[in-house]
Amino acid sequence: MNAKKVSLKDIALKAGVSTALVSYVLNGKEKETRVGQAIAQKIKEIARELNYQPNHLAKSLRSGKTHTIGLILADISNPFFANIARVVEDEAKKSGYTVIIGSSDEKADKAWDLLNVLITRQVDGFIIVSSEHSEPHIHYLKERNIPFVLLDRHFPDLQTDFVATNNYKASYDAGVHLAKGGYERIGIIAYKTDMYHMRERIRGYKQALQDHKFTFKNNWLKEVQFENIETEVKIAIDEMTSSKDPVDAIIFATYGLAINGLKYINELMLKVPSDLGIVSFGQAEVFDLYYCPITYLKQPLELLGMTAVEFLLKKLKNPEEGVKQILMEATLIARDSSMLKPT
Amino acid sequence: MNAKKVSLKDIALKAGVSTALVSYVLNGKEKETRVGQAIAQKIKEIARELNYQPNHLAKSLRSGKTHTIGLILADISNPFFANIARVVEDEAKKSGYTVIIGSSDEKADKAWDLLNVLITRQVDGFIIVSSEHSEPHIHYLKERNIPFVLLDRHFPDLQTDFVATNNYKASYDAGVHLAKGGYERIGIIAYKTDMYHMRERIRGYKQALQDHKFTFKNNWLKEVQFENIETEVKIAIDEMTSSKDPVDAIIFATYGLAINGLKYINELMLKVPSDLGIVSFGQAEVFDLYYCPITYLKQPLELLGMTAVEFLLKKLKNPEEGVKQILMEATLIARDSSMLKPT
DNA sequence: TTTTTTTGTTTAAACGATTAAAACTTACTT
DNA sequence: AAGTAAGTTTTAATCGTTTAAACAAAAAAA
Numbered sequence: 001m002n003a004k005k006v007s008l009k010d011i012a013l014k015a016g017v018s019t020a021l022v023s024y025v026l027n028g029k030e031k032e033t034r035v036g037q038a039i040a041q042k043i044k045e046i047a048r049e050l051n052y053q054p055n056h057l058a059k060s061l062r063s064g065k066t067h068t069i070g071l072i073l074a075d076i077s078n079p080f081f082a083n084i085a086r087v088v089e090d091e092a093k094k095s096g097y098t099v100i101i102g103s104s105d106e107k108a109d110k111a112w113d114l115l116n117v118l119i120t121r122q123v124d125g126f127i128i129v130s131s132e133h134s135e136p137h138i139h140y141l142k143e144r145n146i147p148f149v150l151l152d153r154h155f156p157d158l159q160t161d162f163v164a165t166n167n168y169k170a171s172y173d174a175g176v177h178l179a180k181g182g183y184e185r186i187g188i189i190a191y192k193t194d195m196y197h198m199r200e201r202i203r204g205y206k207q208a209l210q211d212h213k214f215t216f217k218n219n220w221l222k223e224v225q226f227e228n229i230e231t232e233v234k235i236a237i238d239e240m241t242s243s244k245d246p247v248d249a250i251i252f253a254t255y256g257l258a259i260n261g262l263k264y265i266n267e268l269m270l271k272v273p274s275d276l277g278i279v280s281f282g283q284a285e286v287f288d289l290y291y292c293p294i295t296y297l298k299q300p301l302e303l304l305g306m307t308a309v310e311f312l313l314k315k316l317k318n319p320e321e322g323v324k325q326i327l328m329e330a331t332l333i334a335r336d337s338s339m340l341k342p343t
Numbered sequence: 344m345n346a347k348k349v350s351l352k353d354i355a356l357k358a359g360v361s362t363a364l365v366s367y368v369l370n371g372k373e374k375e376t377r378v379g380q381a382i383a384q385k386i387k388e389i390a391r392e393l394n395y396q397p398n399h400l401a402k403s404l405r406s407g408k409t410h411t412i413g414l415i416l417a418d419i420s421n422p423f424f425a426n427i428a429r430v431v432e433d434e435a436k437k438s439g440y441t442v443i444i445g446s447s448d449e450k451a452d453k454a455w456d457l458l459n460v461l462i463t464r465q466v467d468g469f470i471i472v473s474s475e476h477s478e479p480h481i482h483y484l485k486e487r488n489i490p491f492v493l494l495d496r497h498f499p500d501l502q503t504d505f506v507a508t509n510n511y512k513a514s515y516d517a518g519v520h521l522a523k524g525g526y527e528r529i530g531i532i533a534y535k536t537d538m539y540h541m542r543e544r545i546r547g548y549k550q551a552l553q554d555h556k557f558t559f560k561n562n563w564l565k566e567v568q569f570e571n572i573e574t575e576v577k578i579a580i581d582e583m584t585s586s587k588d589p590v591d592a593i594i595f596a597t598y599g600l601a602i603n604g605l606k607y608i609n610e611l612m613l614k615v616p617s618d619l620g621i622v623s624f625g626q627a628e629v630f631d632l633y634y635c636p637i638t639y640l641k642q643p644l645e646l647l648g649m650t651a652v653e654f655l656l657k658k659l660k661n662p663e664e665g666v667k668q669i670l671m672e673a674t675l676i677a678r679d680s681s682m683l684k685p686t
Numbered sequence: 687t688t689t690t691t692t693t694g695t696t697t698a699a700a701c702g703a704t705t706a707a708a709a710c711t712t713a714c715t716t
Numbered sequence: 717a718a719g720t721a722a723g724t725t726t727t728a729a730t731c732g733t734t735t736a737a738a739c740a741a742a743a744a745a746a
Binding site: 360361362363364376377378379384403404405406407478 | 722723724725726727728730731733736
């Protein structure tokens with residue numbers, strides 16, 4: 001950054017007026033502050049001529065607003081979140097906001113670090129895809145009165161703005177869909193976590209079983225740890241398929257679980273959908289790539305991202321506004337992997 | 344942000360000294376500026392007690408440095424770049440830098456917008472994964488003396504810092520590998536672009552053919568447009584497989600091409616690796632998921648990202664330092680998809 | 687004509703930090 | 717006792733903007 005930047009002062013000097021006038025004119029306050037027509041015109045011209053770019057730092061220092069929002073993702077290597085990031089970025093830019101993205105990699109302490117870095121960077125607010133054990137972060141934000149919106153995952157016991165998917169319903173739909181497809185011993189592989197979105201996915205699944213008079217077997221629900229996903233998914237599938245009540249279909253509660261699970265199902269030479277029906281959460285072109293295209297639950301990605309931005313910007317404009325919460329419906333995209341008996 | 348922030352002045356007031364002293368002490372300049380032992384201690388204590396967090400905006404305004412770097416990606420929905428982003432972010436943070444990520448979606452004008460937004464945000468420098476037609480951006484940056492490092496893609500005619508993969512070699516390896524696997528009519532599907540990394544991939548492929556005394560047929564090279572990837576890949580595969588010189592193996596020059604191509608190969612009921620051998624650029628767990636695991640070229644993702652940060656930070660520290668360029672080698676990860684005759 | 691109002695413009699403080707230079711204390715030399 | 721040096725702290729300018737308040741000149745009202 002060589003060519004020393006043009007400042008208000010430079011313009012003022014050249015126009016032979018004070019910086020105040022320049023500031024007024026360049027901020028469209030000519031009317032309220034009754035700046036002379038001729039001068040106003042001249043200032044604008046000189047500004048253009050000098051290619052003036054306001055200094056955001058100075059502006060922010062003065063105003064206390066940075067027009068920057070922090071986006072904390074649970075895992076940016078997950079294509080779902082990567083795409084969310086893109087949507088949020090685009091949407092924020094429309095309103096003149098810049099987004100700083102951080103990935104917590106599902107670790108609460110990394111999320112905490114990020115939060116603090118971004119707070120000292122004075123972002124105006126946050127959009128957060130929470131990781132486990134981050135309730136304290138939420139409390140902290142509320143306490144310090146920092147505006148934020150939770151995205152995709154939320155805490156039902158905490159009064160916060162959020163935008164999320166109706167996971168219960170989505171999972172229920174998956175169960176019903178498999179049942180209709182002719183499967184009767186449906187299992188689910190989820191993450192071992194207390195996070196609400198995951199509990200809801202399990203609850204929806206169980207409800208679907210119940211509504212079809214299938215008695216849930218403990219063995220049909222497997223919860224694996226994010227850190228050991230590869231080995232634990234294998235064990236889970238082994239146990240699910242080899243017990244005395246083997247499953248004939250599996251719901252994968254996330255994209256990552258599905259990738260690992262399908263990989264292993266291939267190794268086992270199990271045939272989808274005949275040996276095993278499959279439905280997975282999370283969309284990805286990848287599911288089309290499987291020899292038997294995978295039925296999946298498509299979350300309204302764009303809408304989620306855009307709404308989160310909308311909520312946050314509203315809150316920034318008017319911090320007193322009420323709590324905004326919304327649950328959006330996922331769509332089940334039926335493919336071959338969930339059809340035992342072709343209809 | 345309620346509880347009005349603690350500033351140097353607050354500390355100074357409480358300690359009964361001037362802000363200058365506080366600044367000196369808190370910046371570890373007590374020695375050079377010979378601040379009294381007792382006072383220094385007191386200041387530090389009060390700072391801790393008040394939980395003082397320096398105001399980055401003010402610091403930056405004064406120093407002209409924001410300790411922020413802009414990362415412009417060609418496409419954040421590509422897992423390769425998403426992971427690069429993560430690496431860059433982590434690495435930068437180690438040195439106290441914050442990263443602002445933007446995705447140009449392979450569009451030069453979006454990249455230009457991003458560039459300007461980030462320049463007005465006064466990032467200290469850029470790491471850029473260029474999209475096509477963005478040479479002018481490079482010139483602009485050089486002209487304005489804004490430090491930057493190109494990542495993954497570079498322009499051989501432009502004197503710039505860059506960190507990239509040796510695409511020629513990688514592609515050459517892919518060709519040789521397929522030839523060794525028993526394939527003799529090897530094709531490649533690439534993007535239609537003048538970008539050097541893509542030209543190199545094609546060049547390496549051709550060289551491999553030549554070294555095996557296979558005569559390259561025009562029909563074996565297909566270039567598709569990023570915007571129409573889905574339909575054009577289909578056409579490409581149709582043409583490659585149905586002509587009078589049908590290919591028996593395909594190299595996909597990118598991850599996205601592979602995803603789309605494999606999807607279509609499935610539809611066509613072509614069997615990998617017997618009907619068609621496959622090698623693809625870009626790593627992804629997804630390649631394991633295919634019924635026949637896909638051989639791929641693994642780029643040194645972490646190293647690329649870390650080196651880019653290293654180069655940039657060095658340049659920030661000492662702008663006069665010479666041009667840094669490095670090409671890193673990809674590793675071919677051999678799987679079943681490229682073995683015609685099992686060895 | 688004097689007073690008031692309107693219109694147009696400047697002044698100066700503020701945001702929160704950094705830092706060169708000035709100023710003030712002691713203590714030490716001669 | 718006066719001068720100098722060394723040690724310690726303050727002053728004040730600066731980064732680029734915003735904006736309340738003060739000011740001046742012209743126009744309107746008295």
